[in-house]
Amino acid sequence: MSYDSLINRLTEDLKPVRRRRLGLDVMIIAVICAVELGLFFAAGFARSNMPAMVQQPTFWWRIVSLALISLISGALAILSFNPTYSPRRGIRWLALIIAICIVFGLCIGAGPLGLDAIIRRLNWQNGVQCAGKMIALSLPPLIGFGVLMRRGAPTDRRGTALLVGLAAAAWGAFVFVFACPFDDPLYITVWYSVGCGIVALISRFALPRLARW
């Protein structure tokens, strides 16, 4: 069969295009994240006792873990906007890194483990608030990634959407670390996982529909 009519139409519609550039995508996301972090500090949301906080091992555990997860998943997500890149293997490595980070955190600050102690440590009312704030802080990078994903050509939309969600969620949690009043590793592991998990799931199920091409 000949596709002449379609080819004619596409040829008539042809205009010069500006090529997608990896570096530009990285810069856009970096600017969004930097502006968000700057505004966060400028608005005075950071904890007032920062000098004491930086001496806590859990602070560095959170900062390093979340920065690592955010960087890796963000880089993999941007790479997977190219149709030839499959994010599957990257997701498996990322899952391993997340598991290592969680285990490491639980090891550095094991507390009492009785049922009452665990319920008290989890402090669900504050935990829900923390998760909500993390989700809100994840939105700017999530939107930025979403726009770039729509402009790109991911051929594994679900995998890419999951990576985008993880990157945005980890960044939101990273920013929130500077305001979080809790240092208990169990609390952090559970509620940060809840917040990040919700963002990742929303991204995983919503973005593939928006990025259909």
Added chain:
Amino acid sequence: MPVPAYLAWARASWGGKRLTESDWRALMVAAQAGNAGVYRRLLTEVGAWLQRYYYRRLPAAMVDDAVQEVLLALHEKRHTYDPSQPFGPWLAAIARYKWIDRLRVMKAASMEELSDDMSVLDHGEAVQSARSLEVLLDRLKPAQAEVIRLVKLQGLSIEEAAARTGQTISLVKVNIHRGLGRLTALVQDQTDEL
């Protein structure tokens, strides 16, 4: 004004030579720059390649739709092609993506389940007749049986049967005539025995 390399190549190769990877790349770069003539050539070549790709992977009725869908996708996403990378894998990734997408749609599409007690025609009689005919043909001379199979069963012309068997046209006609006569006699003998 000097002619760009890709345009010089495209003009020189319009005669229908087989494209190499660097040719594909040059065409795509030209298309990204907005060269309509080269783009038409690229889409035509890609369309032919996609047809071959999908004929091996999809039901024939779906091939044209799939090819058109990829051509549209290529048009929409042409800015994502990086000229420092080969064009073939980029195109193949898009074609594969659209193929998997189509398979998902096929899987999700509702299928009407056939009931166990649905009535169907009984093919037993036809099978039995075919078997009886084979037995009768085996009792003919091989040259007669062969031309009867080709002309009366497979629908070839006398000339085609002659070319295939190496017999002359008149010999084919004679063998068919004698073979059919012999078959009639065999059937009559069997009927008389019953």
